[in-house]
Amino acid sequence: MRGLYSSKTKIRHQIFTEVARFAYEGGDYSKFETLPYKIIPGEISTYRESIFLERAIVGERLRLAMGLPLLSASEQAPISTGVEESMVDEKFYAPPLINIIKFACHSCPEKRVFVSDGCQGCLEHPCTEVCPKGAISIQHGKSVIDDEKCIKCGKCKSACPYNAIIKQERPCAAACGMKAIHSDEHGRAEIDYDKCVSCGMCLVSCPFSAIVDKSQIFQTIKAIQSDTPVYAAVAPAVAGQFAGLPSNKIRNAFKALGFADVVEVAVGADLCTVEEAKDFMEEVPAKQPFMATSCCPAWSMMAKKNFPTIASNISMALTPMVLTGRLTKKQNPGCKVVFIGPCAAKKLEASRRSIRSDIDFVLTFEEVAGMFSAKEVDFATLSEDDEKLSFSSADGRGFAVSGGVAKAVVNAISKLDPEREVKVANAQGLDECAKLLRMAKAGKYDGYLLEGMACPGGCVAGAGTINVPDKSAMEVLKSKKETTFEGSVETPFISALSTLENMYHEFDYKNDNT
Structure with a gap:
């Protein structure tokens, strides 16, 4: 549960902290074997019936945090098996992204x-x-x-x-809007990856912390330690995520981790808004009955899997993450970009062949919190940033909450075509998103702009967030008041939009599911 510092939260934070410290300190990779004993010290178990089971589970979580696959419980192998392959500054997420540690599963009744x-x-x-x-x-x-x-x-x-x-x-199954979780022959949870869209709601919901996603903490830090400048592209949902970190210290906080600078993904959200506004005005209803927003990868993937006949009505605009990555690399040739946000599904999106050249790594806020702990960054002692993170609009920052994307697009259309009236319908949570698309398929939303968010509440409730979603939503509203302009059409980067759209034709972004 986000915002509740439980034993589950504590262990996750320890895992991310130790992997980050392992990367920052460097040295012999064999030290990896000692980490379970550091995280679970002593002889008496605290969380489960056996301290050996606790350490075995921590060992698997450490592997996933390194981007490694789970080890088979039926085969003897050290937890550091293959770890040297991950001790590099370039490593894509290898499927599956969301994993179940079977011997950590409580085998809850379905x-x-x-x-x-x-x-x-x-x-x-x-x-x-x-x-x-x-x-x-x-x-x-x-x-x-x-x-x-x-x-x-x-x-x-x-x-x-x-x-x-x-x-x-079963909590994980109840949270899965794709109905992708069932029981294996031993009653343990199992994911049908043909259905899964990596929204991460199952890992948030599992009270036993048996469901875990892979991480690129180690690889990100290795890239930071190289000669290549690495930029942190921070999602709008960052507002209020790190306790004690005010908005006027975000840039210096990330620089303390080794990043060259911080860029706002809300800038990409502004560009995405303009593109979707133009697309809607041109396409609806002349060429298609309705249009749906594109920024949530789990929502758009759900549409492709479950509603292939109307999936083409999902906007083909580049997502804020991709646009921000392209803009950053255009302005800083040769750099690397790390998307830092609330979303597990963004890890899957960034692994697509058409996007790998735009975004090098994806980390969640929860993972970055481990980096702050490993580097012992004290927010209170940081000086205020020389420059404010105010290059985006209020509407761009509003992408973080449910309804914010559609609102931004409607506001843009009202500026571009004041006579145009736009009807909107939105849904949050994949169950509700599926209902929305079923009604759209039946013709109930012809002429509408549809917004879908896989996480109930929007991005502020993503699987990688730290704060209580409702509190985060309030912080996002505060951050909108700190911007220097209101609407996305006022973005100073709008002249770069056509160039960014035409970059990298090696792969087909619109149809790339790989």
């Missing part, structure tokens, strides 16, 4: 309905009356559910006046 001790054995017993399958009987004065007959409809739960009937679902 779905069950049961009667708790709260049952009062009431005279009315409405639970038995509403059950469509006759699965509930009264035994010794209490309601009992026959699992063989129960269809998990939940009608009994709704009817119980004492809230004594509980309907449980």
Whole structure:
């Protein structure tokens, strides 16, 4: 749960910190073997039934944080196996991005309905009356559910006046809008990667921290330590993510990690807004019935997988991340760019062949927090930045919250064509996004601009965020007030848009799913 410093949060932070420290300090890679003992010291277990199990799980998490694949539990091998291959400053994310450490999985039941001790054995017993399958009987004065007959409809739960009937679902599966998680032969969670879009909601929801995504912390730091300047492209959702770090110290904070400078992805959001506004005015309804925004990679990938006949209605504008990367490399030839944001799916997007030349690495806010800890950066002692991060519009920064993308595009259209009225519909969470597209496919949203966000609440609720999403949304609103102009069409970088769109024709960006 974002914003709650739990044992799960603590371990994740320790993992990222130790991998970052391992990269900054350098030296013999064999030291990697000692890290589980540093993170889980002593002889007595704290979180699970065995300290050996705790260290084994930490070992696998360390491997994933290095960008390495999981090791098979059936084969004997040191956790440092293959680690030297990751000790480089260039390494793409190798699939799968989202992984389940099987021996960390609690083997939660997929779905069950049961009667708790709260049952009062009431005279009315409405639970038995509403059950469509006759699965509930009264035994010794209490309601009992026959699992063989129960269809998990939940009608009994709704009817119980004492809230004594509980309907449980595996947390990771409940959070997955793609229905990509099922049980393996041992009852452990398993991901169907043909369905998965790497939104990361499952890893956020797993209370046992058995689901983990890969990281490029080590590779990013190695790049920073090279002679090549490395730029941090920071997403708008950064507002309020790092406790004690005010907006006027963000640039110096990232420079303390070794970055050459900081650029705002909100600048790319402005350019994306202008492009989508122009596309909408040209395409809808003359060439297509509706248009959907493009910036959320999990949303657009869901559309391609589940709604291929209307997927072409997703905007083909380059995403803010890609536009920011291209602009930064145009202004600083030979540099490397690290996208730093809230999103696990951006890691998958950056791995596409058509984007690898734009974005070199992707890190989440949670991973960068480990870098700050490893370098022992004290935000309080940092001086204020010489320059403000104010090269973007208020609308560009608004991309971080649900509804913000569509609002930016509508505002841009109103500037470019004041007579044009734009109808908008938006959805957050992949379940709701799928409903939105089903209705669009049925013709319910002809003429509309549709916005889809895979994470409920928008990017501020992404899998790699630290702060409570609602608080982050408030911080984003504050950051919008710090900008020097309101609308995306006012961006000083608009003249570069056509050049950025035409860069790198080696791969087909629009149709690249690789």
